[in-house]
Amino acid sequence: MNAMSPGPVTLQDVANEAGVSLATASRAFNGSTRKVRQDLQERVLIAAAKLNYAANGPAQAMARGRTNVVGLIVHDIADPYFAAIAAGVMRAAEEAHLLVTLGSTMRRPERELDYLQVLRGQRSRAVILAGSRVDDPELLARLREECEAFERAGGRVVVISQQKLPLDTLVVENRSGAKALAQQLASLGYQRFAVLAGPARLLTARDRVQGIREGLAAVGLPAPVVLHGAFTRDGGHDAMSHLLESRAEVDCVVAVNDVMAVGAMAACRDAGLHLPRDVALAGFDDIATLRDVHPKLTTVRLPLERMGEIALELVTTASAGGAHRTRRIRGEVLIRESTPRHSAR
Amino acid sequence: MNAMSPGPVTLQDVANEAGVSLATASRAFNGSTRKVRQDLQERVLIAAAKLNYAANGPAQAMARGRTNVVGLIVHDIADPYFAAIAAGVMRAAEEAHLLVTLGSTMRRPERELDYLQVLRGQRSRAVILAGSRVDDPELLARLREECEAFERAGGRVVVISQQKLPLDTLVVENRSGAKALAQQLASLGYQRFAVLAGPARLLTARDRVQGIREGLAAVGLPAPVVLHGAFTRDGGHDAMSHLLESRAEVDCVVAVNDVMAVGAMAACRDAGLHLPRDVALAGFDDIATLRDVHPKLTTVRLPLERMGEIALELVTTASAGGAHRTRRIRGEVLIRESTPRHSAR
């Protein structure tokens, strides 16, 4: 608008336009302890609007020592699990007037360290580690160090998945959810289970397998056949194909997430099997986009968007006395068409 | 590591540790015109690693006048269309050592303006507007102004969708893609079409409807029945339900995106219809997560991840002489099981 000074409009420009001092203009925006007379405040805001002023974020960050940015680190933003969590984070961030910087590790756990370091440099207010931890003590140790450095720099860290670090954590109850699922499936009459497990070192996948094992054991059923595969559609497809090739006697297949389950479904169709007649199938997560697949998939619903919101809420609220807060997220078993009542053969 | 100075490690700390001056330490990281002797450079880098130094982003941004951040503004990050684009952006951003700040407008177009303003204040290097433009001249004018302000502040803007602004643009060829789809469907023997359209003001949806109209007209078929609904699963479900209630004579339904198509599929099942026997159905986008729905969905494939990558590449490469670059993204028609060859009744 005003071509007075070159480059972007600064607070000084706004102050000049409003006929007040720089200090007053600043206070008009961030009130805080000091009060500014009503009319001056209004003049400043009008001047800002007129000049289309946008406060310089880096300069504010510099002066305040911190930004309004929180980092969100996921394994793969194209995975609907993480996209849903991200949606929740975004919604809550908008309310809190926070900006979200996204990190997508492409499923390489070491990348979390890099993002953490960069975000520390950026003086991010906080970071949310949204993905599963992995079974790798050395990596965990390095991660702990980075998280500590991050907190020493004044940031806070929230983890969604397993409580492996002394941090605020949303503990996803994968094991008990999977156990409940297995038990309900057993009560439907299924007896010979297979599990399409994810990568062995991924704790979320492992916990779910463990839960299924426990559930079956609890009702006196034999241990399931376990096949590992990537935590993706293709991983599910491959694992299911192997299972079919092995000709194992199985009446119910549980994939450790919905995306794998859909891959498995495709593998079954490729093999000419009819679902759920020839084999029952269940997943985990209750991914919204997959609620309409046919047959409707039995799964364990996780409140993914809500989890994102909760994570951001933990970020914005102070923890009492520096204690690490824990929020348990439990899944809800949803029995649907893909696992009808089964009469033992 | 070193508890020398309080708070985070600064460049001065690194310089001290390495036994060099501040200037040399700075030069070691961002080699400028001046060269730094090999051994000194190494000492600096080693010292930095030892102290776990992370350059203060805001301070750098302040000194340099710009950040390494690009904004990505989408309509809804939970929508797999945008999640896929985001994945492409993230991949390319990692290579370019850029950070991505995510904006999710929750499908409120005005929110783009807010994000743009904030990102301008943040001195973002660039912003990618990933979603469809809307038919709203006043909003478009305000958007143009904000984009100009953004560019005046030294940033650059890339748009993915329609070329409605004088900016670098990935023009998604929705119309010709939809036209080709309609023609291929016609050649399969379908004659009475319905279109499940998105919101009337959303140009992406509108262009696709228009393309279908043109395709049908080109082969001498009557205009389709058009039903509007939200650009979501529920929108598709509702529109399909209305269509079924209307008892219109239709043999092929085209939803303007895959997510709506899946909703429509569910509505058909709810109504006891069998797909594709009772009605054929097609979508648009070829969302990865939905490639395994049954029957496999006929659609128009868009290279979504690649689009994200291209957008980021436009951001990182200078445009010759300030001209606005255009990249045409064309869709590929994929005829699958949901639209088998049809014998006219």
Added chain:
DNA sequence: CCCGGGACGGGAAGCGCCTTCCCAATGCTA
């Protein structure tokens, strides 16, 4: 009528880094 104190505007310091100017030291070439 005077003084104390609250309210509030404004000047200026300082946040951490990059850049650059200038000088000094070194090593090389002519």
Added chain:
DNA sequence: TAGCATTGGGAAGGCGCTTCCCGTCCCGGG
């Protein structure tokens, strides 16, 4: 040996903002 190129270091300037501190003004009570 003189002259020059190369490179390290000290120091200053500046980025835009927040905030401390000082000074002014105004009000009410004594």
